Amino acid sequence: MENCLSHPKTLTLPSPPSSSSKPQLTHNFSPKPTFRFNNPLLIKPAKGGLCCRRRPLSVIASAGASHCEFSSLNSPLEPRSLAGKFLSNVLQNHRQLFHIAVTEELKLLADDREAAVTRMVLSTDSDEACLHRRIAQLKEHQCEIAVEDVMYMLIFYKFSEIKVPLVPRLSRCVYNGRLEIWPSKDWALESIHSLEVLEMVREHIYAVIGLRANSSVTDGWATTKIGQSLVGQIYVASILYGYFLKSVSLRHHLEKSLSFTDHDLQLGHRTQFHLQDMSTYGFTNLLFGCFSNKQSIVQGPTSQEGKFEGLRCYVMGFHPESLQGCAKLRSKEAVKLVESHSCALFGEGESGSFESDDFILTSFSSLKRLILEAVAFGSFLWETEDYINNVYKLKEN
Incomplete structure (x- = not known):
C-alpha cells in the first residue's frame, strides 16, 4: 500500500x-x-x-x-x-x-x-x-x-x-500465515554502525534468533514458526538496544578521547557483577542477549597506561545504575513514539495492540531484517532527541 x-x-x-x-x-x-x-x-x-x-x-x-x-x-x-x-x-x-x-x-x-x-x-x-x-x-x-x-x-x-524503506504494517506483508520482507537491505542497515557496535548488534541477532553473521543463504531462508506478540516484543527490545548502543558508544568514545583512567569518575564506579543482576534494573536477556553466554562481567582496565578495553568489555564493566541510565529513553515523547510506531507496525486496525496469540511462518532472514531496522531506529531516535531538545524542550522521562 x-x-x-x-x-x-x-x-x-x-x-x-x-x-x-x-x-x-x-x-x-x-x-x-x-x-x-x-x-x-x-x-x-x-x-x-x-x-x-x-x-x-x-x-x-x-x-x-x-x-x-x-x-x-x-x-x-x-x-x-x-x-x-x-x-x-x-x-x-x-x-x-x-x-x-x-x-x-x-x-x-x-x-x-x-x-x-x-x-x-x-x-x-x-x-x-x-x-x-x-x-x-x-x-x-x-x-x-x-x-x-x-x-x-x-x-x-x-x-x-541510507535508502532503506521502513517495513510497512506487517498485516499487509503476511500471506496465508507467512511473513517475508524483501529486499533485506541488511548491508545498508549495518553500515550506520561502527565495527565495535556492529559486532554487538550481530551477537544480539544471534542470541535472539540464532542466525550468525556468516550464515549461508540457505540458513537465512530457512523458516520458523513464531508468535506475532513475540516478534513485537523482540522489535521493541531491539529499538531499546539500538538506543542503548548509541548512548554507550558515545560515552565510550568520549572517555577514550579524554584519556580517563580513574574508575571513580562521574560515569559511575565500575564494578564486577553477574549478568542476572541486570534483571533487577529492567534489563532482560532478550535485550542484552549478546552477553547471555557470559558467566561474569569483566572488570574495567587496571592499567595506568591509558589503554581502554573494547566496547563490549566497557559495557560489561558499567555500574548497574550507569547501565540503566544509558538504556533509558530520555524523553516522554520518545517513549510514546516507540509505542505508537510499534503498535502501528504490528497492530490490527485502531486497537493499538500487537498482543496476538497467532503464529506466523517466517524466515530467519526476515526476522534479521526486522531486528536490524529496530536497532537502527533506536540509534536514530537517540540522535533525534538530541537535535530536537536544542530547539524544543522535551519532557524528561
Whole structure:
C-alpha cells in the first residue's frame, strides 16, 4: 500500500541554487541558520516574524502491485498533526529544505507552548484563570503530538538517507500465515554502525534468533514458526538496544578521547557483577542477549597506561545504575513514539495492540531484517532527541 499526500493547491517553494550540491546527512541534524524557510504556507505578520499557516492535507491510499510494497514515503505510522503532514509533504517534494522546515516547525511549537503558559500565569488571579489553564493543557497536548510527528519524520529522513524503506504494517506483508520482507537491505542497515557496535548488534541477532553473521543463504531462508506478540516484543527490545548502543558508544568514545583512567569518575564506579543482576534494573536477556553466554562481567582496565578495553568489555564493566541510565529513553515523547510506531507496525486496525496469540511462518532472514531496522531506529531516535531538545524542550522521562 503506497501512501501519498495531496494538497488542495500546488505547494511552491524556492528551488535551491544551481551550484548547490546534494545535501549530506549529518548525525547531529545541524540546521542551516543562514537560510530562512520561505514558502506560501508561511506568512509574515504586520510586526515582522514568521508564523505558520498550513492548509489541511489529505492522505490518499492507492493500491499497488503488492500490499507489502515499499515506496518513497510508506511507513506504518501516519502523521497525526498538521506539522507532521506538512513535513512529510516537504520531504517528498522539497527534500533540500527539510531540515530548515523542521527547525521552523520546532520554533513555532516552542513559541506556541510558551505563549499559552505565559497567558495562564498572567491570568492566575483573574476570572479567566480556569479557561487559560485549560487552553494551556490543550496546547501542551497538541504540541506533544506534533513533536512526536516531527521526531518520526526526522527518523524517517535518516532511513531515507541510507535508502532503506521502513517495513510497512506487517498485516499487509503476511500471506496465508507467512511473513517475508524483501529486499533485506541488511548491508545498508549495518553500515550506520561502527565495527565495535556492529559486532554487538550481530551477537544480539544471534542470541535472539540464532542466525550468525556468516550464515549461508540457505540458513537465512530457512523458516520458523513464531508468535506475532513475540516478534513485537523482540522489535521493541531491539529499538531499546539500538538506543542503548548509541548512548554507550558515545560515552565510550568520549572517555577514550579524554584519556580517563580513574574508575571513580562521574560515569559511575565500575564494578564486577553477574549478568542476572541486570534483571533487577529492567534489563532482560532478550535485550542484552549478546552477553547471555557470559558467566561474569569483566572488570574495567587496571592499567595506568591509558589503554581502554573494547566496547563490549566497557559495557560489561558499567555500574548497574550507569547501565540503566544509558538504556533509558530520555524523553516522554520518545517513549510514546516507540509505542505508537510499534503498535502501528504490528497492530490490527485502531486497537493499538500487537498482543496476538497467532503464529506466523517466517524466515530467519526476515526476522534479521526486522531486528536490524529496530536497532537502527533506536540509534536514530537517540540522535533525534538530541537535535530536537536544542530547539524544543522535551519532557524528561
